[in-house]
Amino acid sequence: MPSYKAPVEDSLFLLNDVFRIDRYANLPGFSDLSPDIIEATLTEAAKLCEQVIAPLNRVGDVEGCTRHDDASVTTPRGFRDAFRQLADGGWVGITSPTDFGGMGFPTVLGGVVSEFLASANLAFWMYAGLTQGAIAAIIDHGSADQKATYLPNMIAGKWTGTMNLTEPHCGTDLGMLRTKAKAQADGSHKITGTKIFTSAGEHDMAENIIHLVLARIEGAPAGVHGISLFIVPKFILDENGAPDDRNQVSCGSIEHKMGIHGNSTCVMNYDDATGWLIGGENRGLNAMFTMMNHARLGVGTHGLAISEVAYQNAAAYAKERLQGRSLTGAKFPEKPADPIIVHPDVRRSLMTIRALTQAARALIVWTGLRHDIATRSDDEAARQAAEDHMGLLTPVVKGFCTDCGLVNAVMAQQMYGGHGYIAENGMEQFVRDARINQIYEGANGIQALDLVGRKLALNGGRALMAFFAEVDGYLTEKAGDEAMAPLIKPTRESLGHLQRASGWLAKHGTANPDDSGAGSYDYMQLFGLVAFAYMWCRMVEAATAKLPEATSDQAGRLTTKLAIGLFYMERLLPDTAAHLARIESGSASTMALPAEAF
C-alpha cells in the first residue's frame, strides 16, 4: 500500500525563503505568522494526513460509497471518524474569518494544507474542500443573516457544503440549465430539477448539508443572465438554527466513476425543495464563480498533490526493486541485481515528476499569496495587480498542473512495471484519481479558452503585460549572476516564445476567432512551462542564497533543488518551441474538414 509523508520542508522553503512570507506582515492575518507558527501548523496538518487520512485512501477506493433504499449514503469505513478529527482540528475553517470561528489563516497556508490533504486522500479531502468553497460563496455573497445562520457550523465542519451546477444536458454551457425556482410568499423559493455530478451530495459525516444550487426563477431571462443561486439545506433549520425538517432534496443515485470512489458523486433530485436566494436575483453565475475560482485553484492543487504522493512511492520503489544492472557497470555486485534507480530512464522519469511537482507547488504558493493580497491588502494598486495575477494564472494552475498530475501519476505507475497495474499496490488509483482533475470545475479545454479568449485581452491585456514585466524584469536583474546563467538563458528564450505566441493570438484571433481556439490548449501549456521556468529561477536563486549558511541536512536539499532546476531547463522547457509552432500554424488544418468527415 502506498505511503505518504507531507513535504513540510519544501513548503517551508517556498513560504520562508522563496516568497518571503515575512514581508507581508502588514496584511491582516499575517502579522502573527511567525516561522514557528507556520512550521507548527504544517507539522500538525502533516501528522493528521500521514497517520489518519492517508491510510484510508485505498479503503475508500475499494469500498466506495453506498446509497441505501432510503436514499441515505454511507461513506467508506473510517471516513466519518477521520472527518471528525479534521473538523475538530479546525482544518475546514483554516482560512475562514475568526468572527465565525475560523482560524483566519492566509489562503496561501490553507493551500499548502489542502495539498497535504489531497495527497493523503483526494476523495476524502473533497468533502472538506467543497465546504470551503461554499463558505467562500456565502462570505462573498450571503446576507448578514445568512452568514450568521450557516457559517459557524460549516466552518466548524459540523455541516458540509456542495455545488450543484451540472444537469444531464448541460455542464459547460450553463445557459441551458432548467432547474426551476418558484418564489414563495415568505421570501423563500421552491426548487425543482435534477442535478448531476454533485460531489459530496449526500453522506453520513455531517449533521446537515448546505447545497448551493443554480436555478432559474420563473419568468427569468433565458441564458446565463437568468440564473440565480440558492441555499438549499438538507435539513431546514428551526428557529434556533438547528437542523429540523427534512427538505425535499434527495440523492437519486451515486455515479460509478473511474476514480475518487470515496467521494459520493450524486444525482440530486430537487422536488419543490425549499431554498433561499443568495447574491441577488439572476446574479447566480456571478456568485457561483466565487466558488468556481476557489475550486479551480484547489483542483490545480489536487494535480500537484497526486504528483507528490505518486512520486514518493515511485522513488521508494525505484530504490528497492532489484532488476538489471547499471549501464556503467554493477553498482551493487553483492546483490542479485542493482536497484532500478541506477537506470537513466528511471532517473529521467523521477526527475521529470519532481521538476514538474516542485514547480507546481511554487506556482500555487505564489498564486495563493497573491490571492491574500487581492483580498486583504488596503493598497488599491497592489490589490488590483494581485487580482489581475489571479485571473490570469487561475486557468494555468488548473489546466497545466492537472495535466502534469496525470502525466506524473502515469510515469510513477510505470516505474512499478506490471506491479503498477495491480490494484493492491495503489499506483493505478493515483492515475484514476488524477484523471478527474482535468475534467471537473471546467474541463481543461475550457480553462485554455478562458485564458486565451477572456484573460489575455481583459483590461487591454493589463494582467499579461504585468506578468511579462515581472518575469522580464527578473531575468534582466539576474542577467549578470553567474550561478543563475544556466537558467536565465533558457527561461528568457521560452518567455520570448510566450510573448510571440501572445502577439500572434492577439493579431490573428480577432480576425479569425478559430485561430485563437485552435491554439488555446498549446498556449495554456506554453504559459505553464514558462511560469514553471520562472518558478525554478526563483527557487534556485533562494537555494543558492541559503546554501552558505545551511546545515548539512539543509545543504543536501538545497543542492538537490539546483540539480532539478537545471534538469527542468534542459529536459522540459524545450517543448515551448513546439507549442509556439503549433499556435502559429493557425486553425486551417484543424478546421479543414466538414463535421461529417469525422
Next chain:
Amino acid sequence: MPSYKAPVEDSLFLLNDVFRIDRYANLPGFSDLSPDIIEATLTEAAKLCEQVIAPLNRVGDVEGCTRHDDASVTTPRGFRDAFRQLADGGWVGITSPTDFGGMGFPTVLGGVVSEFLASANLAFWMYAGLTQGAIAAIIDHGSADQKATYLPNMIAGKWTGTMNLTEPHCGTDLGMLRTKAKAQADGSHKITGTKIFTSAGEHDMAENIIHLVLARIEGAPAGVHGISLFIVPKFILDENGAPDDRNQVSCGSIEHKMGIHGNSTCVMNYDDATGWLIGGENRGLNAMFTMMNHARLGVGTHGLAISEVAYQNAAAYAKERLQGRSLTGAKFPEKPADPIIVHPDVRRSLMTIRALTQAARALIVWTGLRHDIATRSDDEAARQAAEDHMGLLTPVVKGFCTDCGLVNAVMAQQMYGGHGYIAENGMEQFVRDARINQIYEGANGIQALDLVGRKLALNGGRALMAFFAEVDGYLTEKAGDEAMAPLIKPTRESLGHLQRASGWLAKHGTANPDDSGAGSYDYMQLFGLVAFAYMWCRMVEAATAKLPEATSDQAGRLTTKLAIGLFYMERLLPDTAAHLARIESGSASTMALPAEAF
C-alpha cells in the same frame, strides 16, 4: 455504451493502395489473395467483432473473471460462446500453416484482423492472441512431434496457450528466475515454481491450456543462459493426444487490475508439474523471444486498436453533444446550442487522435508486410532486409503506438467532459485498458533501451542505415512533387533530427552509456514521429494518385486523408526538435543526484 465499426476501408486503402499487396504475389500465401478475398475476409472479421465481440467489452469489464475454490476460473458472461464463434470461424489460426489446419494468410492480414478484435474487446482478444504467440513459438522451436501434438487443436482454438515468464521478484530481468525443472527418466521434466501476471492462465473457454513456461534445469548456469522453455499442458494428453490427467499446475489467484478485467491474469503455481522441453536445453530465452517479438508487435496493435475505438466514440459524441456556440457565430441557431465539434479545441483533439491512429495503422501494416517477407521470401537479401526492419521497428511499434494509445484514449475520454469519467459510458475503460499496453511484453522504457542499446548498433547499424536510405530516397524522389511539398519539407527536417540524434548517441553512448540510457525514451518517440511522418507521406501520395478516378464516396475519404496528413505535419511533427534537444543535453542533469536524494 460505446459502439464500434471496424475500419475496413482504411485497412483496404493501406493494403491495396499504399503498400500494394498485389506486388507480393510471389510470396507463399499471397498468390491467392485477390482484392475480393481480402475484402471479404476483413468484412467477415468486422461482422464478428462488431456484432458479437464488441458488445461483450463492458460486460467483461464489469464482471471480470472469477476464481472458484477448486481453482477453476469462470470468464465473463458471453465470452465462452463468443470464443467458440471466433475459433469456429478459423480466426485463431488465420496466419497459421495450412498443414496444421490454419488459414495460411499472411501476417499482415492477421495483424489487421487482430486490430479489429482488440478494438472490439482487448481482454477477450488476448485469449486468442496469446494462443497465436504460443503457436508461433511451437512452430519455430518445437519438434515435429510437438508440432503434430499441439498445433492442430491450438490452431482450431480448442486449446489455448499462455506465456509464463514473470516471477514476483523478476520480470524484466529474467536472469534471476527461480522456477526449477528436474529431468525425469522418461524425458519429461518436473516443473516447480510460481509465475505471476500469466494472462489467460486459467479459464473455461478451452478443453486444454498449453502453458509455455520458462524454468531453470537443475545444474544449469545462473543468469539468462541457464533458462529453458517447457510445454506444460493443463491436462496431460493420453496416447491418442486427448486431454487426460490433470497436471500439477493451478491458478493460485486472479490479480485485481486497473483494466482488462475480462482477461484472467493469474498467479500460476507449478508443483512438480510435468513439462516437456522445447527448443533445446538452456535455449529458453531464445524460444521465448519468438513469442515476445510476436507479442510486441501485437501489443503495438493494441495501442492502435484502443485509439481507433476511442476515437469513433469521441467523434460521435462530439457531433451529438450540444454545448456552447461556435467562436465564429452559431452554426445551428435553431438548436439550443451547437454540437461541440464546432469548437476548434475539440477539433484539435479529434484530428490529433486520428492523425496518430491512421499513421500507427500504416506503420503496423508496413511492418506486418516486412514480417511476411522475412519469413516467406526465398530471396536471401530481401529476407535479411525485412528482418532488419522488423528488429528495428518492433520496439518503436510497441513503445510509440502504445504511448499514443493512452494519450488518444485520454483525449477521447476528455471530449465527454464529466460523462467521460462515468463508467457506464465506457470511455474510462478504454483509458484503463490502454494503460496495460505500455507495460506488458516489456515496459516501454525497456523498448527504448532495446532500440538504442541493441538495435541501433546491430550489424554495424545496417538496419538503421537502410531505414534512413529508404525515407531519404523517398523524400528525394518526391522533392519536385508540388502536391507533396507541404509534407516533404517537414518530414525531411524531422528525419534530419533523427539522424542527428542517432549520430549523437553513437558518438556519446560508447564513452558514457548513461548518455544513451538518458536519451533512449526521447529517441524512441522521435523515431516514432519520423516513422509516422513517412507513413503520412505514403498515404497522402496514394490518396492523391487515387483521387482522379475515385467515386464520390471514396473522394471524401481520400480528401480527408490529405487534410489529416497536413495536420500531422503542422501540429504533431514539431515535437521532434524538443526530443533532439533533450537527447543532446546528455545524462549529466539526469544522473546528477545520488540515489539518497530521491
